[in-house]
Amino acid sequence: xxxxxxxxQGAEFIAKSxxxxxxxxxxxxxxxxxYPEEPVAMYPRFRGLHELRRYEDGMERCIGCxxxxxxxxxxxxxxxxxxxxxxxxVSPGERHAEVYEVNLMRCIFCGDCMRACPTEAIVxxxxxxxAQYDRVDLILDKEALLNPPTPNVIIRPDA
Amino acid sequence: MSDWxxxxxxxxxxxxxxxxxxxxxxxxxxxxxxxxCSHPKLxxxxxxRMCLVETEGRRGKMLVTACTTPVNDGAxxxxxxxxxxxxxxxxxxxxxxxxxLDCPICDKGGECDLQDQAMxxxxxxxxxxxxxxxxxxxxxxxxxxxxxxxxxxxxxxxxRYLEQWEDKPQLGLFNRGSATVIDxxxxxxxxxxxxxxxxxxxxxxALTNRLSRFRYRPWRLEHTDSICTHCGMGCNLRIDTRDxxxxxxxxxxxxxxxxxxxxxxxxxxxxxxFSEQRLIQPLARIDGELQPVSWSEALDRVVAGLKDVxxxxxxxxxxxxxxxxxxxxANYLLGKFMRGLVGTNNVDFREGSALKAERRGIPxxxxxxxxxxxxxxxxxxxxxxxxxxxxxxxxxKRGGAPVIIVxxxxxxxxxxxxxxxxPAPGEESPLFDALTKASLQARNEASPDWLAEVExxxxxxxxxALLAKAEKPFIIYGTDYAxxxxxxxxxxxxxNWIVAAGHGDRLGFxxxxxxxxxxxxxxxxxxLLPGQRPLTDAAARAQLEALWQTELSAQAGLGYSGMIASxxxxxxxxxxxxxxxxxxxxGYQKELSSLDFLVVQDLFLTETAKLADVVLPAASYVESAGxxxxxxxxxxxxxxxxxxxxxxLPDWTILMHIARRYAPEKADAWRTPSVEAIFAExxxxxxxxxxxTWENLGDSGRQWAWDALPAPREIVAYQASEPxxxxxxFNMRLVTGSLLWDDGNVFAATERMASxxxxxxxxxPADAEALGxxxxxxxxxxxxxxxxxxxxxxSPRIRPxxxxxxxSLKDAPVGELFDEYGPRTTVAxxxx
Ligand code: SF4
Ligand code: SF4
Ligand code: SF4
Ligand code: SF4
Ligand code: FES
Numbered sequence: 001x002x003x004x005x006x007x008x009q010g011a012e013f014i015a016k017s018x019x020x021x022x023x024x025x026x027x028x029x030x031x032x033x034x035y036p037e038e039p040v041a042m043y044p045r046f047r048g049l050h051e052l053r054r055y056e057d058g059m060e061r062c063i064g065c066x067x068x069x070x071x072x073x074x075x076x077x078x079x080x081x082x083x084x085x086x087x088x089x090v091s092p093g094e095r096h097a098e099v100y101e102v103n104l105m106r107c108i109f110c111g112d113c114m115r116a117c118p119t120e121a122i123v124x125x126x127x128x129x130x131a132q133y134d135r136v137d138l139i140l141d142k143e144a145l146l147n148p149p150t151p152n153v154i155i156r157p158d159a
Numbered sequence: 160m161s162d163w164x165x166x167x168x169x170x171x172x173x174x175x176x177x178x179x180x181x182x183x184x185x186x187x188x189x190x191x192x193x194x195x196c197s198h199p200k201l202x203x204x205x206x207x208r209m210c211l212v213e214t215e216g217r218r219g220k221m222l223v224t225a226c227t228t229p230v231n232d233g234a235x236x237x238x239x240x241x242x243x244x245x246x247x248x249x250x251x252x253x254x255x256x257x258x259x260l261d262c263p264i265c266d267k268g269g270e271c272d273l274q275d276q277a278m279x280x281x282x283x284x285x286x287x288x289x290x291x292x293x294x295x296x297x298x299x300x301x302x303x304x305x306x307x308x309x310x311x312x313x314x315x316x317x318x319r320y321l322e323q324w325e326d327k328p329q330l331g332l333f334n335r336g337s338a339t340v341i342d343x344x345x346x347x348x349x350x351x352x353x354x355x356x357x358x359x360x361x362x363x364x365a366l367t368n369r370l371s372r373f374r375y376r377p378w379r380l381e382h383t384d385s386i387c388t389h390c391g392m393g394c395n396l397r398i399d400t401r402d403x404x405x406x407x408x409x410x411x412x413x414x415x416x417x418x419x420x421x422x423x424x425x426x427x428x429x430x431x432x433f434s435e436q437r438l439i440q441p442l443a444r445i446d447g448e449l450q451p452v453s454w455s456e457a458l459d460r461v462v463a464g465l466k467d468v469x470x471x472x473x474x475x476x477x478x479x480x481x482x483x484x485x486x487x488x489a490n491y492l493l494g495k496f497m498r499g500l501v502g503t504n505n506v507d508f509r510e511g512s513a514l515k516a517e518r519r520g521i522p523x524x525x526x527x528x529x530x531x532x533x534x535x536x537x538x539x540x541x542x543x544x545x546x547x548x549x550x551x552x553x554x555x556k557r558g559g560a561p562v563i564i565v566x567x568x569x570x571x572x573x574x575x576x577x578x579x580x581x582p583a584p585g586e587e588s589p590l591f592d593a594l595t596k597a598s599l600q601a602r603n604e605a606s607p608d609w610l611a612e613v614e615x616x617x618x619x620x621x622x623x624a625l626l627a628k629a630e631k632p633f634i635i636y637g638t639d640y641a642x643x644x645x646x647x648x649x650x651x652x653x654x655n656w657i658v659a660a661g662h663g664d665r666l667g668f669x670x671x672x673x674x675x676x677x678x679x680x681x682x683x684x685x686x687l688l689p690g691q692r693p694l695t696d697a698a699a700r701a702q703l704e705a706l707w708q709t710e711l712s713a714q715a716g717l718g719y720s721g722m723i724a725s726x727x728x729x730x731x732x733x734x735x736x737x738x739x740x741x742x743x744x745x746g747y748q749k750e751l752s753s754l755d756f757l758v759v760q761d762l763f764l765t766e767t768a769k770l771a772d773v774v775l776p777a778a779s780y781v782e783s784a785g786x787x788x789x790x791x792x793x794x795x796x797x798x799x800x801x802x803x804x805x806x807x808l809p810d811w812t813i814l815m816h817i818a819r820r821y822a823p824e825k826a827d828a829w830r831t832p833s834v835e836a837i838f839a840e841x842x843x844x845x846x847x848x849x850x851x852t853w854e855n856l857g858d859s860g861r862q863w864a865w866d867a868l869p870a871p872r873e874i875v876a877y878q879a880s881e882p883x884x885x886x887x888x889f890n891m892r893l894v895t896g897s898l899l900w901d902d903g904n905v906f907a908a909t910e911r912m913a914s915x916x917x918x919x920x921x922x923x924p925a926d927a928e929a930l931g932x933x934x935x936x937x938x939x940x941x942x943x944x945x946x947x948x949x950x951x952x953x954s955p956r957i958r959p960x961x962x963x964x965x966x967s968l969k970d971a972p973v974g975e976l977f978d979e980y981g982p983r984t985t986v987a988x989x990x991x
Contacts, residue, residue, distance in 0.1 A: 065263035066376045081373040094297055095264045095373050118263045 042126040047109045049127035050102050052145040053120065060090050061121035064097035071116035076106035100142040104130055164232035169239045181225040181236060182210060190238055193276040195362045196314035197226030200419060201323055207314050211246040213237040222246050251281040257292045257337050259309040267364030269377040273312065294340055301349040302915055303369055303427055304358060308340045311365035317357035325351040326552045352545035352899055355426040359410055368407060370427050370911055375399065375406040383800035384411055384858055386787060387425035388484060388673035388780050392544045393789030394421045398781060403802035405432045405781060413859045416524055416793065422545035424899055430909030431779055432801055436763050438776035439805020449774060460773050462820045464756040468732040469501060478505035478722040478730050481683045482737030483672035486785025488837045489810035491681040493736055496814055499709040500822050504685055504694060504716030509738055510675045511684045512718035515641045515650040518691055520676045520790035521667030522865050530554045530633035532625055533562045536653050538637025541571040542898050543671045563622045567894045568963060569956040578622040581958050584892045584983040585882025587640060591652035597623035598660040609876045626660040634662055635669045639896050643981035645880035655874045664870040670790040671897060677788030680845050685716035690845035691868060706843055708828040726750035734758045736810060739904060741766035744974035760813060763904055776807040783809030784834040794851060795860030811837055883980035888987050894963045895973050895982045902969035919950040921963035927953045932990050939991040940964060942976040942984050948991045962988050
């Protein structure tokens, strides 16, 4: 007769757990994010796609010092600095980055570049949408870095 | 050695040399005392106090500066003691008190003594919190050098370099205390030709290279040990590249050659390696226009063109012109191709058979530094070889050597004690005859009859006496006396003098082109085979025939100007590699355009290349490998440092391909796949190079022996050339010569240096006054052939009655003025 007892017991458990499910179904909002229709919130310290920041007046913060390049453990950054044209400077002071590239095929998102930067120019943002159809598009140039698709820059106290 | 003594540093006994500086003795023992002002090539000063150590003095322990303290036997020093360490940390804190610490934008960052020593000897904190002092931050000292006064640690190295090596005090310290700044002396320009050396020796980023400003980070540079090919000195330098592109040149030490200095041309003029003007693909004349073609088509056209001319007019109607700016390998292969495959001895280069020069160059650069007398004839080292000029200045200032100068201009070195002769063009050989006689008299030898009439005066006697007394004189002549009309007699006359003085085996010629000795060694002269062996030497021909698997003609060929002149006659095709005759003398356009077939292989679309049927883009020496033989016969390597521009190829590769297409049946003799292999073949073809290999040339090169070829021994009577006639119209004598800052093709590619120098015609103040003209006026110089217009410079260095027009000026090729008296013609000068 143990078979019948087990059956009743089993039904009881199922009813109990389904009860939780049914209760939650009506009392709580769904947790699933409708990505990509809906945005995904990242933790503040998440390290995603790089961005190059500007000062409020529009000047580039980067001075082309190449310290990020030096700090990068994977050789993902390339910087070529140049003199600012005094009549049309792109950054405060004499020096700016003429070429700045991040190679996302190499980057491991460690954030060392951000830590090395003396002007808080390069930061890792929250954008994680890195997929591309073409490898070449995985190399971000200065243009792309200065104009991220979704500017979402935070300065990290821990950085 | 007897002069070894023992000193004690931190309780350890250390061997030292009596009297050497503590910094040196300690370094040998592996203790590197930090320094800023001390520099091994500058006199000790003791200005920065970075090198403080403790010593046992008469009144107990005391602090001394290690860089000015000579060591004595038994002396005791403490480098690691708390007090010494404290003192150095204190010095560091004071230096940093006003230092801007803008390392991220400083070009020295990463190779800066202050960064390194602050990490090692500083405390990491500062007692100062006040605002730092502000000074000039980006202050151009010249077109080449930027000064940041805030970064300066007032070590005096720059000041001392200019005083002790250039003998040109141009920088000084101004103000006092922490307001002290480096600056130019009032009214002085920083225009010393080796000014860039102060960038190398500045321990911090106060002095930086303006042309490469912000273009590199030291830790990302690839280094290639190479040499400079702007002149014949063969200075050793390091080419720093990133992404296979040249970022900067710095000096490299070679004690036998350039010590640790290079001139500003060598350091800054590297723009040719990445110029926008470079040829990036082969061009061929199609429908009358030069149009881009593929390499394979270009090569086929060259081969077909040459073969066609040989078939119609014979091999003697073809000629090859190489260049003393190009490597041994390039010149060797051109000679081998022309003589061995085409079958013509018409090969030469501009400074080849036309130059009546000692083909061995000078005995050695070391001899210049050790000289007890300096004799300069028709050569101006300050303009032609600035680093050598500095060595000579040291020999004068430190070795007490007097200077005898024979020159048509009052050159810089005439400021030193000695004798200066200033013959006008045409008066040189009589002067040398007088000197010959004076030297014979000084040595109590009889003069030959033909000198009987010659008069000896006070000055000639003085020069002869100096030369008679000298034991190791450095005696050189230069291009001014060895080139063009009348040079044969001048060179014979000056050789007579030096032979008469008993120094014939010391007489050298200062080749001003990087590979002028090498090109002759490679046999790129109509009458010389590789190894500088005469074409008439049957044994030499036989040896080369075996090596090249070919037959060689013994019939003498035409030289550089002969080939060009004959372009209107028997020469039908020319292969010109790295030379620009039309740029030098636009009149040559007539000759070269009448050729059936012209090939030009060059970096740029030169005036000559514009006339060519096929233009082949060559890679510069920085982008290809090769060896060069300097004016002291030192064979040195210049390995590839950068990526070739566009589709350009090394000269040797191009020639190799042409040869193999020209004679596929002889491709075996042209199977050398690399520069190393070509060099190995050269060592077989040129006996002086026997035993050299690409590897054993090493870092500092190898010299072939000065006595491998004979020196002049006899006084020879000669026929003096008549000077060019002076008449009412053509009443001034032309003087030409090279200035460091000219507009030569390779140099002009560094566009940011174009404004350097004073490019124009030069007159003596008296002549300018007589003509009623002023500095800066546009002046016309007219000869019987042509006329040039240039701005005027007035200088007492010019001989009255002469007008000086430098070589290689843009839009004013002095060669245009030459008539049958060549560079020694007479001209009319007037306001344009
Ligand atoms: S995040 Fe790390 S790996 Fe990526 S570029 Fe920066 S330093 Fe390099
Ligand atoms: S991003 Fe920052 S560290 Fe990188 S080059 Fe620019 S300023 Fe320097
Ligand atoms: S500029 Fe450089 S070399 Fe000259 S005194 Fe200053 S730190 Fe020394
Ligand atoms: S002296 Fe001559 S070889 Fe030396 S760096 Fe200057 S140009 Fe080059
Ligand atoms: S290095 Fe000794 S005082 Fe400057």
